[in-house]
Amino acid sequence: MGTVTSQTSAKRFAPDRIAILGGGPGGYEAAMVAADAGAEVTIVEEKGMGGSAVLTDVVPSKTLIATADAMRRVNASTAFGVRFGEHSSDKYETEAWADFSKVNQRLMKLAHSQSRDIHASVEAAGVRIIAGRGRLVAPTNIEVTTEAGETTVLEADAVIIATGAHPRELGSAKPDGERILNWTQAYNLTEVPEHMIVVGSGVTGAEFASAYRRLGADVTLVSSRDQVLPGEDSDAASLLENSFARAGVKVASRSRAESVERTENGVKVTLTDGRVLDGSHCLMAVGGIPNTENIGLEEAGVETTESGHIRVDTVSRTTAAGVYAAGDCTGMMPLASVAAMQGRIAVAHMQGEAVKPLQLHRVASNVFTSPEIATVGVTQAQVDSGKYQADVVKLDLATNPRAKMMNIREGFVKIFSRKGSGTVIGAVVVAPRASELIFPLALAVTHKLHVDDVAGTFTVYPSLSGSLSEAARRLHLHVAEPNQS
Numbered sequence: 001m002g003t004v005t006s007q008t009s010a011k012r013f014a015p016d017r018i019a020i021l022g023g024g025p026g027g028y029e030a031a032m033v034a035a036d037a038g039a040e041v042t043i044v045e046e047k048g049m050g051g052s053a054v055l056t057d058v059v060p061s062k063t064l065i066a067t068a069d070a071m072r073r074v075n076a077s078t079a080f081g082v083r084f085g086e087h088s089s090d091k092y093e094t095e096a097w098a099d100f101s102k103v104n105q106r107l108m109k110l111a112h113s114q115s116r117d118i119h120a121s122v123e124a125a126g127v128r129i130i131a132g133r134g135r136l137v138a139p140t141n142i143e144v145t146t147e148a149g150e151t152t153v154l155e156a157d158a159v160i161i162a163t164g165a166h167p168r169e170l171g172s173a174k175p176d177g178e179r180i181l182n183w184t185q186a187y188n189l190t191e192v193p194e195h196m197i198v199v200g201s202g203v204t205g206a207e208f209a210s211a212y213r214r215l216g217a218d219v220t221l222v223s224s225r226d227q228v229l230p231g232e233d234s235d236a237a238s239l240l241e242n243s244f245a246r247a248g249v250k251v252a253s254r255s256r257a258e259s260v261e262r263t264e265n266g267v268k269v270t271l272t273d274g275r276v277l278d279g280s281h282c283l284m285a286v287g288g289i290p291n292t293e294n295i296g297l298e299e300a301g302v303e304t305t306e307s308g309h310i311r312v313d314t315v316s317r318t319t320a321a322g323v324y325a326a327g328d329c330t331g332m333m334p335l336a337s338v339a340a341m342q343g344r345i346a347v348a349h350m351q352g353e354a355v356k357p358l359q360l361h362r363v364a365s366n367v368f369t370s371p372e373i374a375t376v377g378v379t380q381a382q383v384d385s386g387k388y389q390a391d392v393v394k395l396d397l398a399t400n401p402r403a404k405m406m407n408i409r410e411g412f413v414k415i416f417s418r419k420g421s422g423t424v425i426g427a428v429v430v431a432p433r434a435s436e437l438i439f440p441l442a443l444a445v446t447h448k449l450h451v452d453d454v455a456g457t458f459t460v461y462p463s464l465s466g467s468l469s470e471a472a473r474r475l476h477l478h479v480a481e482p483n484q485s
């Protein structure tokens, strides 16, 4: 981004006073490292420490998914010979049910306690936390309005903007918090929805569709594309679609929601192709909008893109000297882990340390559906388009002995290695807990390990990770015999 890199010759300074707008992962991780390095750090946060990540997004959704996973395991346990009294049968579903008010109480309690823990650790690190709404005042000051309506100006030598994002709304499908919901309102439900229509088949939509189905709701997923999860590995998305079909999730594909209205007892979702879906509730999962309006960016010379995201480079600099940005407000990659990394990089850069720029191709990410889909590095689409020359091995988990013991019938490991050199450059794992299995492959991608390094590392027998080394072993043949397809 030319406009940003024109700053490269700007004089480096190690700021004494750092002000951070937003206490999510982008803000609080930066605050911790800056305070550790001896800076005087202040965070301005209007909702609660941990940000949306902790209060409405990652923590509550993953806690809900943990309950859905517990239900899945209970319901699948008859296949292991487990019986629940005389009425149980070999049928896949048992009589387990989710006490939704308890489930939601638990997840909100967990989110608030996590927010308090973060508040306490950040404060213990010596960071000042101000509860209030802030806006940038040029060059690097923040004007704060507290809940009581008092306004003060916080003077700083450098600023990090980490204001995150909020759910996108469609004019014809306004959430009412009762029947038509966005993901921040989904935790108000006291009963499992009878029929949840989820609009949007990206990661958030797919995760909620999967969870609600496992929790016992009828689910219809409205997808504008041919396949759910358009940004993910197509083999993984196709496996998930089959798994959805088996679990009873209906997918209304190749259509968008034109409008969502409340009816007497539920909702009516009209699709652009004329179909009308009736449900009890509708969850809108159509993406996020960066929180970049009315925070003084333009006046301070901080450029935004057409989508409203703050323009940053790979060391988190914006177009204004001394102003950095991290997280969802930058639109780099909307993940808590990336936000935190951008925040840490911003601090390292402003303090003149040797900085490793953000490398998105090393980011490990996960879709918390059932099964999970974890990825790192180069993708199948990039290989197919010719951007990367790679050998690929895809190994189904069905033959893995541990998978058989665990009654895992679907899932795979896919590894990409650079053609000729055999370096691991990407991977996909589709399995229960794929989020935990991807780490060794992320390590291999980050440290440019050879497939033989992965294949030559002991794995536990029997284990799902045995399939990681087995896939790497099979890739060895491609390196040894380069002509093999």
Ligand SMILES: Cc1cc2nc3c(=O)[nH]c(=O)nc-3n(C[C@H](O)[C@H](O)[C@H](O)COP(=O)(O)OP(=O)(O)OC[C@H]3O[C@@H](n4cnc5c(N)ncnc54)[C@H](O)[C@@H]3O)c2cc1C
Pocket (backbone or CB within 6 Å): 021, 022, 023, 024, 025, 026, 027, 044, 045, 046, 047, 048, 050, 051, 052, 053, 054, 056, 057, 058, 061, 062, 132, 133, 134, 135, 162, 163, 164, 165, 183, 204, 291, 295, 326, 327, 328, 329, 333, 334, 335, 336, 337, 338, 339
């Ligand atoms: C349903 C859902 C599930 C997700 N699950 C995952 C996951 O499993 N893993 C993952 O890595 N990512 C996940 N994400 C993405 C993740 O939530 C975001 O990437 C992450 O929250 C970004 O962190 P952030 O610091 O940029 O912003 P946020 O976490 O949004 O924090 C920004 C903070 O800034 C505050 N703020 C905004 N404006 C102002 C202002 N003017 N003054 C004061 N304070 C202000 C807000 O109150 C907020 O607390 C999920 C997202 C969603 C929607």
